[in-house]
Amino acid sequence: MTAGKTGRKRPTISDVAQRAGVTKGAVSRALNSGTGVSSGTRERIRQAAVELGWSPSYAARALNGKPLGTIGLVVRRSPEILDFDAFFPSFLSGIESVLSGEEHATVIRFVPDAQTEAATYERLFGDRFVDGFLVTDLAVDDERPEMLDRLGAPAVVVGAPEGSSDFPTITNDSEEAIRGLVRRFAEAGHRRIAHVQGDPCMLHALQRRRHWEQAVRDLDLEPGPVEYGSYTIVGGAEATERILARNDDERPTAVFYGSDLMAIGGYSVLGEAGLDIPGDVAVAGFDDIPLASFASPPLTTVRSRHRALGSAGARILLDMLKGQAPPLSTMLTGELCLRESSGQPL
Amino acid sequence: MTAGKTGRKRPTISDVAQRAGVTKGAVSRALNSGTGVSSGTRERIRQAAVELGWSPSYAARALNGKPLGTIGLVVRRSPEILDFDAFFPSFLSGIESVLSGEEHATVIRFVPDAQTEAATYERLFGDRFVDGFLVTDLAVDDERPEMLDRLGAPAVVVGAPEGSSDFPTITNDSEEAIRGLVRRFAEAGHRRIAHVQGDPCMLHALQRRRHWEQAVRDLDLEPGPVEYGSYTIVGGAEATERILARNDDERPTAVFYGSDLMAIGGYSVLGEAGLDIPGDVAVAGFDDIPLASFASPPLTTVRSRHRALGSAGARILLDMLKGQAPPLSTMLTGELCLRESSGQPL
Incomplete structure (x- = not known):
């Protein structure tokens, strides 16, 4: 194993100074301001840096308060929610679709608590490790x-505060999409429509x-029972068990x-x-994950539109960092995708 | 809107110098070596930096070739594969479970091509934006x-090169787990066992x-037909259509x-x-995503063990960065999870 595999020591500013x-x-001084050193010295320093493979660009930007080319994403979620998540990978993919064209990187930290x-x-x-933030999961x-x-x-806040x-x-x-869904349920004759809510702390x-x-x-109509399902498959299953355990007169025919x-x-x-779905219980979800149209x-x-939230958020943040005034509010619109699980309206 | 929202100018090294x-x-000099400045001057500089909220720590580490506290993850995947991915979020969650305890951050870049x-x-x-890399998707x-x-x-390579x-x-x-699966299929009487392979370029x-x-x-036995499914739901569906389009004598009874x-x-x-699954066609997958046990x-x-791959990879990389010799090869073992889709063996 060569030194490189375990971390060959990278050249430092001292090495550059010595070589030059x-x-x-x-x-x-050459790095920070370019003043106070002769052009010959500056050139010797530049040459030494090139020969040693010493690249000051990030550090120089950081020292001078210039944009770093990075945006931060701090995610406070439990690993269980991250596992097989519907939002996060698509959102990240949207961010990256904007950042990669601009040579920017995303700095991600997952954190356990507030x-x-x-x-x-x-x-x-x-x-000064990031220029700004995208804030999610309000x-x-x-x-x-x-x-x-x-x-x-x-910062750009993703979600309505x-x-x-x-x-x-x-x-x-x-x-509007949720309103349309509820109307379809009602038109199909449903009188008790239940809701399974995700994490109660999430806006x-x-x-x-x-x-x-x-x-x-x-x-x-009277809203049917509400159960909590923590946004996971297991949580949705357990919430459904609690719904089915209710008395007949409280049991919904649509969820x-x-x-x-x-x-x-x-x-x-x-x-x-x-x-039977939708014969006995009509069902609808939220997100439109790729699996939704393949379920039975x-x-x-x-x-x-998770990916669009990511790309629009990144675009607005980059524009702000370039000094442009951002739109204070950008609105994407959800869309109702009708498939078999909700049954036919009358 | 205050200046902060669009990026209040952060203090620079010039501001600190002026204030001090x-x-x-x-x-x-105070930042880079601590030499060549009197202790009184150093204290004035420190005081000015605190008052201005100027924090040199990252830049100082970068300039001096010290560990930065970041690891890089460069992912070359199309957004389609990232969308609703089985590996990436769990893997990241494993990495973060190690890094957050160590105050390290992950720098992620998605890239479109080699x-x-x-x-x-x-x-x-x-x-010098990252200390080292975790390399995936060989x-x-x-x-x-x-x-x-x-x-x-x-770097630590995740996967067998x-x-x-x-x-x-x-x-x-x-x-061993795949061998056990094939044996179960054979014991249940299957003679034509097909395979749907993911991306043909991935190791x-x-x-x-x-x-x-x-x-x-x-x-x-003779291996049954092989089709490619690009690791996506849609790809798996299309591969299955191609399998069903084959002549009867080529049609597998297990996939x-x-x-x-x-x-x-x-x-x-x-x-x-x-x-009917498994009556007409027995089916098995790979990964054990949370959905697997909820499918019908x-x-x-x-x-x-995606998460364990992430946590073990991050742990080994951090140990390397601290100068410890890493184990050259770490092996996790896959596990066969038998459920109804593969049918009962004879």
Whole structure:
């Protein structure tokens, strides 16, 4: 094994200084301002750096407060939610579709709790490791916008915050699509429509629930039971078991799951209980993951444009970093994808 | 909107110098070596940096060739494969489970082609933006190990390379599990066992195919047809359509899919063709994604430990960066998960 495999020592500013026959201070000056060193010295330093493979560009940008070419994504999620996730890979793919063309990189940190999350934002920005942030998974009473404002960090918030936001936001508006779904259920004769909500602390979970509840009430129906499914397949299955354990007069004939993965968990429990989809229970999900159209029966769902959220968020953030005024609010629109699981309307 | 939202200008080394009443060179010297400046001046510079919120730590480490606290992950995949991927989020979650405890961050770049890939490795390491790399998705005749050796970059290769490797490798060995699966198929009376292979350029796809082929031959059977499914649900569905389009005497009664997602695509096509699983066609996948046990029928599969690959790879790389000699080869073992889709053996 050569030294390279375990980390051959990379050349330092001292090595460059030694090779160029100058002091480290001279290298720093050449690097930081270009002043205070003669052009001959600057050229010797440049030559030495090239020969040694010493590249000061990132460090130089960092020292001078110039853009670094990196954006940060701090994700506070449990590994269980990340495993086989519907949102994250697509969102990241959207970000990267913009960044790769601009030679930018994404710096990702997964954090277990709010305290580590705050420290990580401060450190990534304070240590000038990233230029700005994309903020996702807004929680109820999320403290990040205020914290990022205090840090002076450029950021784009993905998702609709409660109240107004000082940061540009990019939102997936699914209100109309959810309203359309509930109307289809009602037209097919359903009177008890249940909802399986994702993580109760996540704002997007709360918003989907509110849209469902409002749509049901607007049709003069009582909202059916609500269960929580934590956005996972297992969570969706367990929520469905709790729904089926209810008395007959509380049992819904249609269920709107807050994510496709939870609906797939529901499929399994409904199937084991001998219930036909959509004959006995009509089902719909949210996301439109690739699996949705391959499920049996194909799953009706509200399409959310994860990749577009990533690419639009990255684009707006890059524009901000270039000094352009961002649009304060960008809205994408969810879309109702009708498939067999929700049955035919009357 | 305050300046912070669009990127309040962060303090630079010049601002620190001005506030401390010293030259930029003095700040650089204090930062780079601590020599050539009096302790009083150093304290003034430190004080000015604190007041301005100027944090030199990352840049200082970078300039001095010290560990940066970041590892790089360069992923050459099309967005289609990333969308709803079985490997990537779990693998990342494993990496992060190690890095977050060590205050390290992951720098991720998605790249579209081999040329951008090579340039990205060079730039991330040459610009001292990362300390080392985790290398995944080994391709047939992969040029990255040689390139990383040339760069002198520390790296851990995830997956078994062809031939010997100068870099530490961490491998998921699924040979025995695939052999056990094929044996179960044979015991249940299957004589034509097909395989749906993932991306033909990926080494892991080729290795799964070889294990299947060898296991079939060892039982004195002829390997059934092979189709390619690109590791996606759609790809698995299309490969299954091609299998069903074959003449009766070439039609398999069992199919081993190189990934669970491809098997789920197969479920949909087999179901539409009126074929019962496992009655008419026995099915098995690879990965053991959370969905596998919730499919209908539950999917027999070879479990691959994605998260453990990530955590072990990150652990070995961090140990290397601390100067410890890594184990040259670490082996995890795949596991056969028998469920209803493969039928009962005789």
